[in-house]
Amino acid sequence: MITASIMLATIMQTLDSTIANVALPHMAGGLSASQDQITWVLTSYIVAAAIATPVTGWVSGRFGRKTVFLASIAGFTISSLLCGMAGNLPEIVVARLLQGVFGAALVPLSQAIMLDINPPERHARAMALWGMGVMLGPILGPTLGGWLTDNESWRWVFLINLPLGALALIGVYRFVGETRASTPSRFDWFGFSMLAVAIGMLQLLLDRGEQADWFESIEIRLEAVCAIVACTFFVLHTATDGDESFFNKALLKDRNFVTGLAFYFLLGLLLYATRALLPSMLETLLGYPVTTTGLVTAPTGIGTMVAMLFAGRLVGRIDSRLIVALGFGLTASSLWSMSCYTPQITTWDVAWPGFVQGLGLGFTSVPLITMTFSTLARRLRPEGTAIYSLSRNIGSSIGISVMQTLMVRNTVIMHSSLAAQITPKALQAGSVAAALAGGPGAMAGLNEVLNTQASFIAYLDDFRLMFWMTLFAIPCLWLMRTREGEREPPGLEEEAETAPMLE
Secondary structure: OHHHHHHHHHHHHHHOOOOOHHHHHHHHHHOOOOOOOOOHHHHHHHHHHHHHHHHHHHHHHHHOHHHHHHHHHHHHHHHHHHHHHOOOHHHHHHHHHHHHHHHOOHHHHHHHHHHHHOOHHHHHHHHHHHHHHHHHHHHHHHHHHHHHHHHOOOOHHHHOHHHHHHHHHHHHHHHOOOOOOOOOOOOOHHHHHHHHHHHHHHHHHHHHOOOOOHHHOHHHHHHHHHHHHHHHHHHHHHHHHHHHOOOOHHHHHOHHHHHHHHHHHHHHHHHHHHHHHHHHHHHHOOOOOHHHHHHHHOHHHHHHHHHHHHHHHHEOOEOHHHHHHHHHHHHHHHHHHHHOOOOOOOHHHHHHHHHHHHHHHHHHHHHHHHHHHHOOOHHHHHHHHHHHHHHHHHHHHHHHHHHHHHHHHHHHHHHHHHHOOOOOOHHHOHHHHHHHHOOHHHHHHHHHHHHHHHHHHHHHHHHHHHHHHHHHHHHHHHHOOOOOOOOOOOOOHHHOOOOHHHO
């Protein structure tokens, strides 16, 4: 019953990482938001979760694990209700921020409880079960979100959390025991606050830049100044306070860890940017029903689960860098396929690259975690795991914002380029001549065709950019070292074990 209760909470949180993606075009219409504004629904949640995750350990130590877990489930469920009731864009963004803050603790605390209730010899089996639950959410999310949006309303992609949250709350309250709250270690609130402000201002700058005309706007300039000042304070504080800082600068001395952060950042960027772009393209440009969009994007999660089953067995038998290179190669292959889409693509043309991208993610995640933490001292791993998760979340939010901004900007550029092709010679073509003869309505139709073509090309440009980023990142894998033949730092021989999350 403990397992069932905490798995419900885990599935509820991971379900929200993908369930809203396919409903974004419908939310934009219902909330009177533009296509680039509606992505704030995704980025606000990711940023809030990224900022709140590092505090989880300190808060659970201060107030008790069960208390924090119950508060997180209740807060997540209530904020889901607020998302479903939102009447405009600011309301749903604020609700999603709350959802991200409360949801940040659900996955790490559920993992910790699973390890606590199982003896060491059953940890591997418990983590396999927990991992299946974590993957179940992203797999079900697109299909369930599409079905709910098509048959009920986009609001139900959030309201579906109410029964799940209620059952999880009752189960945790009834069956999970409280851990005695120990005296928590000192938490670096200043360093944490500066990092949170820097991340928040950077994300606000990226989200608002396109509408506010970037640095021509006082708002954007103020956000940039705040981000730079907060980041400067954070760097100086980290450099002078040493081990007492929120970010232990000793982490930067480990080459594997630093390189792993960069690759996890890129992985978050590629995965979430694709998940945000593809449903929008299919529904707005190709006219896919939202249920169909959910079905054709679900194979990404299936591919991830399939690959993870094999990746865990390959780690330790062959060079982990080769496994990660295989994963990035598969990801690059899928992005190249997406960059070659045409308006005549079939559902199979969408589902197959998604499945391949899922395989790439599965083959990348496990060996990348293993290499990243293989050379890190045990005393640094609590801070390391928090920063590692933070890097992926920051990559995800920045990736969504940047790719969406590029898509909007490239649409305008391509529209102008295509319109310039309507020369006097082109006016003799039957379709253009008929449009001119048809008056303003026909001309508006011609402009709509140009806009659709320009948008389609802009989406393909985004996929092509991500393809090149993935391809150029692969050689950098050899900056990381494998454990074979590697010597531990003096005095750390006894600490050279697998990362805690993989034990």
